[in-house]
Amino acid sequence: MERVDLLPPPTGADSRDDVARRADAHAAVPLLNCLLREVAEPLPGPGARPVYRLPGGRLLRVRRGRRPAEPEVRTANGWHRVDHAELVKLVAEALRRHTGVPNHELPTEMTDSRDTVAALLTARARATPPADPYLRSEQSLLTGHTHHPAPKARGGGPHAGWLPYAPEAYARFPLTLLAVREDTVVDEGDTAALDALGKAPPGYRLLPAHPWQLELTAPALAPAFADGRLVRVGTTGFFAWPTAAIRTVYAPEYLPGQDLFLKFSLDVRVTNDIRRLWRHDLMRLRRTDTAVTEAFASVGPPAAWLGDRGHRTADFAFEELAVVVRDGLRDHLLPDATPFLAAALVEGFPGSPLTATADPVAWWEAYLCAVVPPVLTAFADDGVVLEAHLQNTLVAVDATGMPVQALFRDAEGVKLLPDTPRAAGWERLVYCLVVNHLYEIAAALTEHHPGLDPWPAVRRELARHDLPEVPALLAAPTLPAKTNLLLRWTGADGADARYRPLANPLRGA
Template identity: 70%
Template sequence: MDRVDVKPTVFAALTGGDADEAAEAYAIAPLLNCLLREVARPAPEPGLHRLPAGGALLRVRGTRRPAGPEVHTGGAWRRIGHRELVRLTADELRSATGVANTALAREMTRSRETVAALLRARARARVPEDAYRRSEQSLLLGHPHHPAPKVRGFGAPAEWLPYAPEAYASFPLELLAVREDAVAEDGDTSALDALGQAPPGYRLLPAHPWQLALTRTSPAIRAARADGRLLRLGRTGRALWPTAAVRTLYAPQDDLFVKFSLDVRITNDVRRLWRHDLLATRARDAATAAAFAAHDGPAAWLSDRGYRTADFAFEELAVLVRDGFARHLVPGAGPLLAAALVEGFDGSPLDRLTDPAPWWAAYLRQVVPPVLDAFARHGVVVEAHLQNTLVAVDRAGLPVQALFRDAEGVKLLPGVTRAAGWERLVYCLVVNHLAELAALLAERFPGSEPWAAVRAELLRHDRAGLLPEIAALLASPTLPGKANLLLRWTGADGADARYLPVPNPLAAS
């Protein structure tokens, strides 16, 4: 099979060239994906779409990462940029919903500006030597079906660039000490105590420096500093680096992940560690860890071991402790972020492929069974989207293990119905995850059949008969696609999910 060398021409050189031009392409692609999925209607001619509110025709180039939008007005086609695409999207949504949302329009514009700032910073930064770190810090596009995937609040770039994974950031944590009678914690948080030394009568509480700056005017925190319940000790002796999740950092020398509250909207949510999620974390994590321990295979769950915070600022200063790789990773294998395989990064095993079939079969064999087993045998719905999945590869780049993370996104049956849990699993695993990789492989290797391999893996797994939903999935004409644009436009809660039917390639494979 011939490999087509697909160059990222719409996403101009990452370390040079015109950052504004590249940012335009990065911002246009996900917004077009949202517009075409949630609003536009296909026209008879390929590449053409009808916008229902004004009746205008929209023409784009490409499918996986659409580019070059044009509208047909006055009898001619006219190219539009991101700014006009935002206005066009806002007009369509106002007409469709009866709701105005100037905040989201600002976020879409700000997301583009964020990418430009990231590209400029990235061009000056030193590229990390570690392939895993490069994968986590590669996501300049981000969520490919979100209207503002890179928005970082409305502060100046100087406020957030020092903490941006896409700029290859690394930095020390701030160290706080909380008086023992004001500590709130659950689970095993002992790893935090190795990051510094608290004075007698206090417990160590590391803090993300960005979050500490964001909460500097908090009356509760200021009062605790004034009366001695909270002390500021300094910084950690060594730097940590942010993963793709921005607020989750990795300490390589300690082999430890720490997740913080961050009072900034990133995609659909303000990324705070909410009290209700923290209180539910141990139960979710224990159920998921048990499901993976029972699985007959190398798949691993990176446990959220516990949290520590201050009772006077429970959510604002919370920190969650997550397993590193030491007890989980297959010997000799190197982890990579699944989302980075889709977006591309220096060192991706996909760049070495000449025939994708063996690699894809190995990938599916590692990723799909543990997620389906957790649901079928244990009632655990793992949020197995691209940013929550790590794939470990051997020296040849072949997938040998899948690792999953983030108990916050886990759902347990019967806390949700089986039907709702299955819909969420299909969206996260199939639509958000496998569909993105399958589309990339089909683009790079014309003539390949990535969906036939997905179908075969699902059928192979279903021989035990524990998942009658698989037969329906393979026969259904549609899959559930999350409507992120409509969710944000209508101001729905970030944890809500609204799905629209999208074509199911499994039915046609």
């Protein structure tokens, strides 16, 4: 089975100009969101184009909205529209003045992110989106993280190297099957599904690999292939679909009637981190997943946890070749329900139930009823801090498009009390659930359904839970907003979350 290659087709000058304009617009949204939230000073004044003062004194104005657009800077001759390249220079200068430190790497990533969007737009023009609405939602994120300076950067390599594996280009591909010499295998938890993917030679165990990761790590793995510790045994007889996380793939039919997610290492920086399965994370994966599984057993249906039930790798390439086996959807999904990635509801895509609903008030209340209780109950009863942000949450709807179930994933991002202090765990929960997730869904919903005030319903849903932190949350003047721009500019570790205050819409709602 051949992989599906999605390389940019030849285009004329007009098409290239159109792609360039659209790529600039997509890439400017999250960069402006970061700049305005983290370092710009809003100036008083009415109008649809608010004005901000940047560090150093330059004035910037943008078109108002959850997707700020059309950035302009004040010059001696009036307002001057800036393209993405000029915006990157503007942001870099503002950050250098704000922090007092230079950074030559992040502006390159910002440019790479914009160029990635351009390549994706071109590739999508000749590709066919998946028929499955769930897969379509996973592969819809052209803009991506709404508050990250370079959400689409792919390491700066040639487009031909990563486009065949890009979810946003509607990619699908078979996985490479390796055989690992049995005495070098590291196996923990339930990895039986991996043995069903093919047949390993005697004395070997089967290990699926992401083909992009094999290309990235080829020099390091060459000795193992040469001495027989690693053997190539073909490819899977099915296509895997990359999800929004890029390194995690979905196999809807790895066996007849059975589905599966597989999470791989990928030696590429995506948003804040190199997306390797790090040894220290793998070593605590079983304990974390067990704690979350037990918490969800207490929470009860319809809420569901997609368990990371085991991992397998080779001791000589522990991180490079690691793969995590994750539950598929079928055993957890309510009958006749259709799941969607929460982040896709914010991005927007054909068939989104958020835009289609005729009763946004009832839809929003049903959404909150599905998403909020499992997160707060797991924290209150079992000390589990779910990373319930938009990319880790799936929301299933019934035949009418009404939310009926939330499914959560990714044990790597989960924190457990008391390993994490309660106050720090609560702050992370509030950021992931309220700021990263509900804040963005609410903004998208009100954009499509003007006149809706989403926050009284959020306040009511939170107040139903007997947690000592909830009253303070509802009364607080601010919420914690992660500073991804400053985090990346100062070179902080991706896991070292830093927050700045964001006005709390729950207060007095």
